[in-house]
Amino acid sequence: MAIAAQDSANATQLTAVQMMEIGGMRAEWHVVLSACVTIATMVLTIMKLRKKIGKLPPGPRALPLIGNIHQIGDFSRRNLMQMAEKYGPIMYMRIGSKPLLVVSTAEAAHEFLKTQDKEWADRPTTTADKIFTNDHRNIVCAPYAAHWRHLRKICTMDLFTPKRLMSFRTPRTEEINQMMTSIHEDVAAGKEVKLHVKLGHLTTNNITRMLLGKRFFTVDEKGQMEAHRFKELVFELFRASSTPMIGDFIPWLKWVSIASGYVKYLKRVKADLDAFLQEFLEIKKAASDQATAERAKDFVDLLLEQKTVSGDGPLEDATIRSVIQASYDMLLAGTDTVSNAMEWTIAELMRHPECMRKLQQELDTVVGKSRIVSETDLPNLPYLQAVVKEVMRFYPPAPLSLPHQSIVPTTVCGYDLPAGTQLCINLYAIQRDPKYWPNPVQFNPDRFLNCDVDVGGTHFQLIPFGAGRRQCPGMPLGNLLLQISVARLVQAFEYSLPRGTKRNYFMNYYSGANKLTSGIMYLI
Numbered sequence: 174m175a176i177a178a179q180d181s182a183n184a185t186q187l188t189a190v191q192m193m194e195i196g197g198m199r200a201e202w203h204v205v206l207s208a209c210v211t212i213a214t215m216v217l218t219i220m221k222l223r224k225k226i227g228k229l230p231p232g233p234r235a236l237p238l239i240g241n242i243h244q245i246g247d248f249s250r251r252n253l254m255q256m257a258e259k260y261g262p263i264m265y266m267r268i269g270s271k272p273l274l275v276v277s278t279a280e281a282a283h284e285f286l287k288t289q290d291k292e293w294a295d296r297p298t299t300t301a302d303k304i305f306t307n308d309h310r311n312i313v314c315a316p317y318a319a320h321w322r323h324l325r326k327i328c329t330m331d332l333f334t335p336k337r338l339m340s341f342r343t344p345r346t347e348e349i350n351q352m353m354t355s356i357h358e359d360v361a362a363g364k365e366v367k368l369h370v371k372l373g374h375l376t377t378n379n380i381t382r383m384l385l386g387k388r389f390f391t392v393d394e395k396g397q398m399e400a401h402r403f404k405e406l407v408f409e410l411f412r413a414s415s416t417p418m419i420g421d422f423i424p425w426l427k428w429v430s431i432a433s434g435y436v437k438y439l440k441r442v443k444a445d446l447d448a449f450l451q452e453f454l455e456i457k458k459a460a461s462d463q464a465t466a467e468r469a470k471d472f473v474d475l476l477l478e479q480k481t482v483s484g485d486g487p488l489e490d491a492t493i494r495s496v497i498q499a500s501y502d503m504l505l506a507g508t509d510t511v512s513n514a515m516e517w518t519i520a521e522l523m524r525h526p527e528c529m530r531k532l533q534q535e536l537d538t539v540v541g542k543s544r545i546v547s548e549t550d551l552p553n554l555p556y557l558q559a560v561v562k563e564v565m566r567f568y569p570p571a572p573l574s575l576p577h578q579s580i581v582p583t584t585v586c587g588y589d590l591p592a593g594t595q596l597c598i599n600l601y602a603i604q605r606d607p608k609y610w611p612n613p614v615q616f617n618p619d620r621f622l623n624c625d626v627d628v629g630g631t632h633f634q635l636i637p638f639g640a641g642r643r644q645c646p647g648m649p650l651g652n653l654l655l656q657i658s659v660a661r662l663v664q665a666f667e668y669s670l671p672r673g674t675k676r677n678y679f680m681n682y683y684s685g686a687n688k689l690t691s692g693i694m695y696l697i
């Protein structure tokens with residue numbers, strides 16, 4: 174009390190400057206105090222968040238807001254394989270605000286695609302996917318829900334069954350015969366044989382015949398023009414849908430997609446595609462009224478037969494269009510994958526004449542020289558199967574598979590991963606892992622002789638078609654087309670590299686896809 178009285182008495186004698194100093198000190202204390210409280214709150218929040226997020230896998234340092242977007246150009250399958258040596262088999266990154274995992278060993282792939290398959294059965298989506306697929310009414314991008322299950326069931330129970338594949342044997346053989354004839358004609362005329370183009374036509378025709386009941390690459394002029402337009406549209410679709418948009422990774426930058434004209438461009442491509450589909454749909458609807466008994470049923474026939482799609486009511490034109498779009502995404506997933514694998518097989522056989530000779534000898538012994546190899550011979554050709562498996566190991570046609578996404582928060586291999594985490598399986602790294610593959614960068618089909626490892630999705634060191642619920646439904650067709658086409662090509666022709674060509678001339682990559690550099694093979 175006395176001190177207080179004295180203080181207040183002194184206070185009356187304080188100068189304005191002194192008063193300001195005391196006031197300033199009080200203010201500094203307030204600042205220091207509130208800074209401490211803020212820092213403590215931030216630390217507590219981060220600790221709480223950390224506790225909530227749990228333990229994340231290691232990975233390259235992410236920057237605020239953009240995450241690892243600045244490194245995205247380095248995310249080729251090969252670079253990712255090297256990064257896995259540093260960070261481990263499960264790498265964590267952030268693309269904008271989206272968490273992304275890259276998995277690089279068979280054991281880790283097993284955890285995601287087998288042990289926790291259901292939790293990781295979703296697909297990430299983009300602005301382009303949403304526009305092109307009428308809100309994900311296709312197979313490849315569809316979320317793990319009723320619509321996807323419905324289409325998937327038709328694929329596995331009806332479309333790609335051994336019985337259905339058998340019913341398309343005649344059209345398949347016709348297509349291969351046509352390709353062989355056109356190669357013979359080119360060779361006879363002394364022309365360069367663009368094998369890569371011929372294989373592209375072969376796979377596209379085979380797949381469109383099974384899906385849409387239509388042969389796109391024909392010899393007549395109208396057919397050629399239609400095929401050309403069709404191919405252009407599919408390529409445009411592919412180009413548009415694979416262009417990354419910043420708004421897909423940083424949601425508050427979605428306006429950039431609109432302002433840049435990207436959304437407008439996507440809608441234009443979609444409108445062109447719709448016009449093409451509408452024309453096709455009219456023909457198809459008319460044809461579906463006729464009995465399909467005299468021809469094998471295609472995918473659209475099967476869907477039209479259903480009349481309802483997962484309780485959506487009668488099949489409206491819009492639904493049928495989205496159904497045909499499902500066929501389009503199968504075309505994207507199923508044509509280049511198969512034709513690239515065929516091309517790589519022939520290229521590797523040319524680079525390894527000892528393997529080519531072995532395969533020719535097998536064909537001579539099992540089939541003989543007096544008849545043409547047929548699909549019924551395939552189970553009796555173990556070396557052919559070994560060659561094809563080695564190509565699928567060495568050059569997986571989808572080296573980073575298709576991305577998956579987690580539906581719920583999960584714990585995998587001790588890491589806590591939030592719902593909505595994207596998953597990329599580096600098949601290229603897995604299938605070149607020295608733990609499973611001695612001399613992994615050596616092309617050696619013999620490694621598959623007397624070995625029960627196959628591509629079916631149970632041996633995780635070899636999963637070129639993926640594994641689990643989202644595994645490629647076209648695997649039986651892909652395998653069949655690949656084996657029979659390679660057998661026919663090897664039985665019919667002798668191959669040599671162009672004079673003066675180095676052995677590894679053919680082995681360069683196009684970015685993103687496994688393609689041959691020249692695409693021109695000389696057959697002698």
Ligand code: HEM
Pocket residue numbers: 312313314325380502503504506507508510511514569570571574575576577637638639640642643644645646647648650651652655
């Ligand atoms: C050599 C040939 C092929 C290879 C290597 C291949 C590979 C793959 C891979 C790795 C996936 C992703 C699997 C996953 O997400 O885990 C996939 C999905 C898919 N493939 Fe294939 N594929 C081939 C041929 C085909 C063919 C011929 C078709 C159909 C005509 C086809 C249709 C599809 C579809 C529709 C999906 C998406 C499945 C879904 O999301 O449920 N593929 N393929």
